[in-house]
Amino acid sequence: MSGLLEGKVAIITGAGAGIGREHALLFAKEGAKVVVNDLGSDRNGGGKGGEAADKTVADIKAAGGDAVANYDNVATREGADGIVWTALNKYGKIDALVNNAGILRDKTVLNLSEQEWDLVVDVHLKGTFLVTQAVARVMKAQGKGGRIVNTTSMSGLVGNFGQGNYGAAKGGIYSFTRVCSMEFARMGVTVNAIAPVALTRMTSDLSMMKGFNNENLGPQYIAPVAAFLASDLSADITGQIVGVQGGKVFLYKMLESEGVTREGGPWSPAEIKEKWAEISKV
Secondary structure, three states, X not given: XXXXXXXXXXXXXXXXXXXXXXXXXXHHHOOOEEEEEOOOOOOOOOOOOOHHHHHHHXXXXXXXXXXXXXXXXXOOHHHHHHHHHHHHHHHOOOOEEEOOOOOOOOEOHHHOXXXXXXXXXXXXXXXXXXXXXXXXXXHHHHOOOEEEEEEOOHHHHOOOOOXXXXXXXXXXXXXXXXXXXXXXXXXXXXXXXXXXXXXXXXXXXXXXXXXXXXXXXXXXXXXXXXXXXXXXXXXXXXXXXXXXEOOEXXXXXXXXXXXXXXXXXXXXXXXXXXXXXXXXXX
């Protein structure tokens, strides 16, 4: 390893398994001191325990790295503050945050309960907001900048059948990332997001994952992108949404069609229909 994150303190939420665990292991190998946050729940948000976070921490320490476990819930103010307190109490500062924690409750919109909506939106979107806010306040006080890496999804950017709650939350994270990148620029804090496609316990039974295996679409492909965005190498990059699908790394961009301007007043619905092909042409 190159020691890319030597001397840095990084918080990674949802780091007990899957993509978050790969983030934590790589960050530690690159020299970072890592706060491994994980509530210990299953992919549906049920259950609670420290085994997952403890296992990641133990593996980091066995490899010669430095890490501490945290079991707080990102979806509560107390949890977000607890995560920050763990970092400051153990290491005295925060240089990077990776918002990765998430759960799934997949159902079509017509069958989705209010509770299933709230649970997913709370963990993904509210959790990203709460932890980002708590960490950014520390970074502002420190006066040395920082790196924040959020986790959005293809489901939130282009949609996916049966994921109305998850897609809405991840779409919100896209917008939140853009806003934070603007607001935090004056503090020297960059804010970017990763939109990963990887084979994990959360995605293993999705139809889009058929034919893939850990070798060609495992979470190990995502971690280097997170490490890059959390490092000084990305000091001039902010507000970007980085897609990662196996060995492919690319950017998602919001497109605006050229459109058509009508002179002399508002359009009529019939005129819009007539010109729709030109209006929608990119």
